[in-house]
Amino acid sequence: MQKITDTTFPGELIRAFARAKKIFCFTGAGISKESGLPTYRDLDDGTWRQYDPMTFATYEGFMDNTPLVWNNYISRFRQIAAARPNPGHTALAEMSRLVPQFYVCTQNVDDLHERGGLAGTGHIHGSAANVRCIKCGRRYPTTEELLAEEITESNIPRCKACGGVLRPDIVWFGETVPVDVLEKAAEFAYTCDICMIIGTSMEVSGGYGLLSYAKAGGAVTVDINPNGSAVSRQCDYWLQGSAGNMLPALVEEMKKQNK
Ligand code: APR
Numbered sequence: 001m002q003k004i005t006d007t008t009f010p011g012e013l014i015r016a017f018a019r020a021k022k023i024f025c026f027t028g029a030g031i032s033k034e035s036g037l038p039t040y041r042d043l044d045d046g047t048w049r050q051y052d053p054m055t056f057a058t059y060e061g062f063m064d065n066t067p068l069v070w071n072n073y074i075s076r077f078r079q080i081a082a083a084r085p086n087p088g089h090t091a092l093a094e095m096s097r098l099v100p101q102f103y104v105c106t107q108n109v110d111d112l113h114e115r116g117g118l119a120g121t122g123h124i125h126g127s128a129a130n131v132r133c134i135k136c137g138r139r140y141p142t143t144e145e146l147l148a149e150e151i152t153e154s155n156i157p158r159c160k161a162c163g164g165v166l167r168p169d170i171v172w173f174g175e176t177v178p179v180d181v182l183e184k185a186a187e188f189a190y191t192c193d194i195c196m197i198i199g200t201s202m203e204v205s206g207g208y209g210l211l212s213y214a215k216a217g218g219a220v221t222v223d224i225n226p227n228g229s230a231v232s233r234q235c236d237y238w239l240q241g242s243a244g245n246m247l248p249a250l251v252e253e254m255k256k257q258n259k
Contacts, residue, residue: 007249018257028200088243089116105185135164189213
């Protein structure tokens with residue numbers, strides 16, 4: 001593993017990006033931190049340091065504390081709506097236009113990749129954009145009206161079709177991730193030229209095996225994380241810096257090589 005602490009990238013890394021035809025990215029809360037959205041485990045702003053994940057990120061917690069959990073998500077969804085993509089998001093969108101095949105699988109439920117100009121992002125932990133009926137599974141867009149609500153036992157959001165309770169369309173602990181997203185991520189990881197792990201502790205999703213697929217497939221592996229993650233030392237390169245700084249610099253190098 002080569003640790004790189006600034007944007008003076010080694011020649012072999014620049015050449016790898018210049019010749020890459022297929023890039024896979026796996027992102028986490030860290031890429032949205034510079035947009036003002038909290039991470040889950042950082043010491044300064046980690047959501048799970050403030051809220052018990054067993055209450056706020058499990059089906060049982062939701063069913064036992066429906067108004068409390070709904071109001072917590074409504075507040076987080078309002079934060080997402082007020083946030084703007086940062087240079088890390090827009091750089092990934094620009095990078096996607098520089099290579100023939102590019103896929104981002106994100107653990108984030110925000111839509112900042114999309115609002116930063118990147119189409120086709122896979123949301124492996126669900127999305128704040130929708131809510132879902134626990135009874136019939138119907139999905140509805142998350143509306144402004146819902147985000148303006150203060151939920152109590154008497155106005156719990158309900159499905160128009162069957163009357164079932166609506167929940168955030170988020171994958172909670174103990175629940176399965178969308179198979180189509182995981183399969184596409186695994187296929188890209190195994191066949192890409194470069195695999196970037198960006199802004200994630202890899203504490204939850206390390207089990208998805210995506211990095212091991214990328215290594216087995218012979219990809220150059222890069223972790224972009226200012227504090228390091230569970231996989232920094234398993235990667236070929238650890239760019240020890242913020243996504244908002246490292247990604248635009250990588251894109252600039254790619255554009256120089258493409259001239
Ligand atoms: N740029 C890049 N990475 C950053 C930045 C930044 N500006 N700031 C912080 N980070 C890194 C932190 O060092 C940390 O390793 O982002 C990572 C965030 O880790 P977590 O808070 O654990 O978030 P994440 O990895 O996305 O969590 C994965 O866990 O609770 C579940 O479903 C939840 O999707 C979430 C999953």
